[in-house]
Amino acid sequence: MVDIARVQKELQECNKDKDSSGISVKLKGGNSLTHLVGSIPGPLATPYEGGTFLIDIVIPDGYPFEPPKMQFVTRVWHPNISSQSGAICLDILKKEWSPALTIKTALVSIQALLSAPEPDDPQDAVVAQQYLKDYQTFANTARYWTEAYAKSSSVGIEEKVRRLVEMGFPEVMAKDALDAVGGDENAALEKLCS
Amino acid sequence: MDTEDDTFSDDHDVSDDVVSSDSDFTPETNSGDHREKSYKVLSEEDIKRIQDDRIERVTTSLYVSSGVARVLLNKFKWNVNELQESWFTDEGKTRKDVGLAESRKKHVGTKKIEKLDQLNCSICFEDFVCDVRVDNCVLCDHQYCNCCWNGYISNAISEGSGCLSLRCPDPDCDVVVTDELVSVIVGGDDKLRYERLCVRAYVEGNEKVKWCPGPDCGFAVEYDDVVGSGEGYDVVCGCGYCFCCNCGEDGHRPVDCETVAKWVEKNNAESENTTWILVYTKPCPKCRRPIEKNDGCMHMTCRKPCGYSFCWVCLDDWGKHAYNSCNSYAGRVVKENNDEERVKQRARISLERYTHYFERWAANNKSMKKSFADLQRMRDENHDVLLAKHAQSSSQLKFVLDAWTQIVECRRVLKWTYAYGYYLPEDNIAKTKLFEYLQGEAEAALENLHHCAEKELTEFLRDGTTAEFNTTFREKLANLTSVTKTYFANLVEALENGLADVDSGSANKKLKTGSSSN
Numbered sequence: 001m002v003d004i005a006r007v008q009k010e011l012q013e014c015n016k017d018k019d020s021s022g023i024s025v026k027l028k029g030g031n032s033l034t035h036l037v038g039s040i041p042g043p044l045a046t047p048y049e050g051g052t053f054l055i056d057i058v059i060p061d062g063y064p065f066e067p068p069k070m071q072f073v074t075r076v077w078h079p080n081i082s083s084q085s086g087a088i089c090l091d092i093l094k095k096e097w098s099p100a101l102t103i104k105t106a107l108v109s110i111q112a113l114l115s116a117p118e119p120d121d122p123q124d125a126v127v128a129q130q131y132l133k134d135y136q137t138f139a140n141t142a143r144y145w146t147e148a149y150a151k152s153s154s155v156g157i158e159e160k161v162r163r164l165v166e167m168g169f170p171e172v173m174a175k176d177a178l179d180a181v182g183g184d185e186n187a188a189l190e191k192l193c194s
Numbered sequence: 195m196d197t198e199d200d201t202f203s204d205d206h207d208v209s210d211d212v213v214s215s216d217s218d219f220t221p222e223t224n225s226g227d228h229r230e231k232s233y234k235v236l237s238e239e240d241i242k243r244i245q246d247d248r249i250e251r252v253t254t255s256l257y258v259s260s261g262v263a264r265v266l267l268n269k270f271k272w273n274v275n276e277l278q279e280s281w282f283t284d285e286g287k288t289r290k291d292v293g294l295a296e297s298r299k300k301h302v303g304t305k306k307i308e309k310l311d312q313l314n315c316s317i318c319f320e321d322f323v324c325d326v327r328v329d330n331c332v333l334c335d336h337q338y339c340n341c342c343w344n345g346y347i348s349n350a351i352s353e354g355s356g357c358l359s360l361r362c363p364d365p366d367c368d369v370v371v372t373d374e375l376v377s378v379i380v381g382g383d384d385k386l387r388y389e390r391l392c393v394r395a396y397v398e399g400n401e402k403v404k405w406c407p408g409p410d411c412g413f414a415v416e417y418d419d420v421v422g423s424g425e426g427y428d429v430v431c432g433c434g435y436c437f438c439c440n441c442g443e444d445g446h447r448p449v450d451c452e453t454v455a456k457w458v459e460k461n462n463a464e465s466e467n468t469t470w471i472l473v474y475t476k477p478c479p480k481c482r483r484p485i486e487k488n489d490g491c492m493h494m495t496c497r498k499p500c501g502y503s504f505c506w507v508c509l510d511d512w513g514k515h516a517y518n519s520c521n522s523y524a525g526r527v528v529k530e531n532n533d534e535e536r537v538k539q540r541a542r543i544s545l546e547r548y549t550h551y552f553e554r555w556a557a558n559n560k561s562m563k564k565s566f567a568d569l570q571r572m573r574d575e576n577h578d579v580l581l582a583k584h585a586q587s588s589s590q591l592k593f594v595l596d597a598w599t600q601i602v603e604c605r606r607v608l609k610w611t612y613a614y615g616y617y618l619p620e621d622n623i624a625k626t627k628l629f630e631y632l633q634g635e636a637e638a639a640l641e642n643l644h645h646c647a648e649k650e651l652t653e654f655l656r657d658g659t660t661a662e663f664n665t666t667f668r669e670k671l672a673n674l675t676s677v678t679k680t681y682f683a684n685l686v687e688a689l690e691n692g693l694a695d696v697d698s699g700s701a702n703k704k705l706k707t708g709s710s711s712n
Binding site for chain 2: 003005006009062064065066092096098099100101
């Protein structure tokens with residue numbers, strides 16, 4: 001069974017220093033501690049700078065002895081992340097997982113992966129090829145995707161509503177929340193979760 | 195540890211009493227070649243004893259705990275000499291390789307536990323009281339409560355043999371988890387599974403030991419040489435299954451592994467063409483009622499009122515049936531009308547030729563499996579029935595078990611001789627004739643024996659007089675067993691010689707794989 005107490009502790013711990021780390025974890029919706037949403041800022045001096053990336057987190061029954069299942073909600077152009085599904089290729093989320101790691105450390109590792117792609121062990125072969133053969137085009141595409149998908153101002157209100165609905169909130173509530181916070185998707189999400 | 199275990203030295207000593215004791219089928223004509231190599235059948239208990247013995251040798255020579263010794267031995271494939279050599283050459287490196295780096299433990303067991311009694315678990319983040327039993331088994335300083343250790347270890351056990359080289363949960367710590375800790379932490383099914391994995395590690399890491407491929411068999415077989423490196427020889431496991439130590443196929447003496455592999459591949463490739471053969475029913479040649487072959491011998495008798503008696507393989511009348519004519523493939527003359535016709539006809543003949551051998555191979559294969567089941571049933575049930583009806587002691591019934599053992603072995607040999615026959619060069623008429631003669635003789639003898647053991651014995655299981663059982667029947671069955679044994683010994687010897695008798699010019703040239711006709 002999922003160790004609920006540990007997940008609760010992790011959430012508290014992680015959100016304590018979210019102002020300095022920029023990394024936060026929230027409930028996906030409802031009260032279930034097994035479905036969460038993580039948020040990480042794009043690392044500085046990378047094509048992802050300035051973006052906010054949302055990551056869907058499912059806590060499996062065997063947690064913490066089995067790794068949490070994580071995948072990007074925000075679309076991202078990166079050799080180790082599927083441009084289609086958001087699936088992440090990262091060893092600590094698979095065989096290198098250890099119960100001494102946490103959701104926070106996993107998110108930190110994902111952030112580090114954004115800074116340092118590993119094109120030799122790709123999740124998305126097209127992106128990896130581009131990264132190796134034509135870095136400039138890769139960087140431009142990644143930057144464009146960050147602008148288009150990972151910045152709150154870049155997303156149309158309809159799109160934001162759609163995403164909040166996808167996360168499990170009723171459409172009316174999602175619209176109200178977005179209105180109340182001036183269109184900032186993350187702030188709206190926080191409001192909905194609180 | 196008792197002294198008897200000294201026989202299990204690193205050189206894989208073989209004690210004679212366990213060598214192929216289950217097999218009566220060892221032709222005396224064999225002249226001490228590679229096929230006479232010895233082997234040893236090991237049960238799970240045998241393996242545990244060997245492991246305990248080697249662990250003891252390591253604990254006393256390297257001054258390490260038994261848990262550490264197991265970790266080291268797993269790494270060195272249970273070879274004590276190699277481990278010792280590595281250890282005494284560079285202990286530090288040997289330790290490091292298996293996750294036994296210099297103990298970083300600052301405190302040891304009994305020392306000042308009261309200071310340590312309130313610890314924080316790095317997995318669940320809860321405070322817990324130090325458990326001395328656990329603390330004594332953990333080789334690093336990382337602290338986890340028993341509950342989290344249990345979750346961690348159980349999870350690893352459920353994932354398989356990786357749990358034998360499990361490391362501390364801390365991602366930066368390389369220290370191994372020993373079986374001492376495992377046995378303190380887990381119980382029940384997890385413990386049993388772990389112990390089983392410990393035993394399996396001996397076989398899986400060892401190139402001279404292989405699991406018996408027989409169905410549901412838990413025995414392993416230990417050889418003198420590394421497996422898969424040389425020519426094969428047949429091994430009889432404690433479960434009765436006979437297999438080739440080299441290729442793992444069914445025992446296939448006198449045919450070599452190469453021919454067997456080729457034949458098996460051929461059968462897979464031809465499976466579409468021969469699907470119809472695998473439909474195991476045939477219509478009775480006289481009354482056309484479909485018949486399923488449910489006994490092992492080829493002599494079929496249709497149900498009443500038909501009662502027609504015929505050969506399953508060629509469907510000829512059994513009364514007129516000269517067995518020698520059924521086993522030989524009478525090659526057909528190709529009429530060379532035109533090229534297209536010739537190609538078609540060649541293809542048809544080639545398929546027919548293959549089908550001839552395959553059908554007989556498959557029939558004997560099925561018959562072998564049936565006889566093996568019959569032998570088991572004879573041991574388990576029918577033996578007691580006969581004992582109650584006709585015999586005073588088990589030894590008086592040995593001739594029945596001998597007969598069945600002989601039947602199983604002969605069906606196996608006969609089966610493979612059809613693969614041999616297929617690859618025998620067609621143009622070597624003298625060899626083909628000799629082969630078919632020897633095979634035919636052996637096959638006819640086996641059919642008699644099989645019929646007697648299968649059909650005539652049934653009488654005595656139901657009623658039949660004890661006097662007859664102990665005189666006429668015993669004599670007949672024992673004679674047939676002995677005659678069949680001789681015929682097969684001759685057949686095996688001749689094939690192993692490459693049928694050298696027919697051409698003294700190129701004598702002793704071992705026949706391997708002749709040209710196939712497609």
